[in-house]
Amino acid sequence: MIKRTLKTTTGKLTVSIPSNLSEVTIGQMIALQGNTDLSDIDAISILSGIPADQLKNIQNIDDFAAFGDTVLFLSHQIKYLHNADDIPSTITFNLNGDMVTVKVARNLSVQPVGAFMAAREIIGDEITKHIELHGQENWQQYFNPSLTACCQVLAHYFYCGATGKPYSEYEAEEFVSEIKKLGVMEALPISKYFFTCYPNLSTRKTGFFQRLHRRWKNERAYRHLKSLNTSTQ
Numbered sequence: 001m002i003k004r005t006l007k008t009t010t011g012k013l014t015v016s017i018p019s020n021l022s023e024v025t026i027g028q029m030i031a032l033q034g035n036t037d038l039s040d041i042d043a044i045s046i047l048s049g050i051p052a053d054q055l056k057n058i059q060n061i062d063d064f065a066a067f068g069d070t071v072l073f074l075s076h077q078i079k080y081l082h083n084a085d086d087i088p089s090t091i092t093f094n095l096n097g098d099m100v101t102v103k104v105a106r107n108l109s110v111q112p113v114g115a116f117m118a119a120r121e122i123i124g125d126e127i128t129k130h131i132e133l134h135g136q137e138n139w140q141q142y143f144n145p146s147l148t149a150c151c152q153v154l155a156h157y158f159y160c161g162a163t164g165k166p167y168s169e170y171e172a173e174e175f176v177s178e179i180k181k182l183g184v185m186e187a188l189p190i191s192k193y194f195f196t197c198y199p200n201l202s203t204r205k206t207g208f209f210q211r212l213h214r215r216w217k218n219e220r221a222y223r224h225l226k227s228l229n230t231s232t233q
Contacts, residue, residue: 017047027180102161115156150191
């Protein structure tokens with residue numbers, strides 16, 4: 001972390017930004033990647049959490065030089081973002097000042113069933129969008145899920161363990177705001193596992209009632225055909 005206290009038109013302002021990718025949250029990374037036209041002040045605002053309007057009151061533009069070098073260094077590190085493979089053994093959440101540590105199961109099984117179904121749908125949609133854009137052939141070789149989709153999957157995966165509450169799809173979706181506070185280098189390897197090493201989740205499955213309806217239609221068609229054959233004999 002790089003920290004500087006700078007003079008402004010109204011006093012002083014302490015600015016701290018990450019100096020390494022391991023200090024960047026997944027929410028900050030989403031904000032950085034979501035806008036290709038970011039100014040230096042916008043980037044520093046995202047990384048420091050200080051509104052851009054406050055940064056614009058800093059008196060000397062040369063004070064941004066140290067931060068500019070750090071932002072440039074982070075931009076070079078981003079290309080290695082998806083190469084992170086070490087799955088952490090625990091994840092710690094700060095929920096309204098309470099530090100809650102959740103164990104990361106080695107098999108990463110998604111429980112309960114509501115979380116499983118939600119994660120499966122998110123992963124299936126993300127893979128479908130990728131194939132529509134780039135084609136079916138060798139899609140896995142070039143597939144990198146969006147960080148937003150990664151956050152959504154992790155929200156459903158961690159919601160019950162972090163809050164101690166029964167599963168609620170709506171509240172799990174709201175839990176994305178807590179996922180975005182996690183370090184990108186600790187959160188991404190977990191979500192990456194779901195998208196690349198959990199084939200049961202990446203395959204859309206026909207629900208029971210869909211299968212029952214299909215079977216019922218087939219049986220009706222068979223009975224109708226059989227009755228036609230009988231009437232013509």
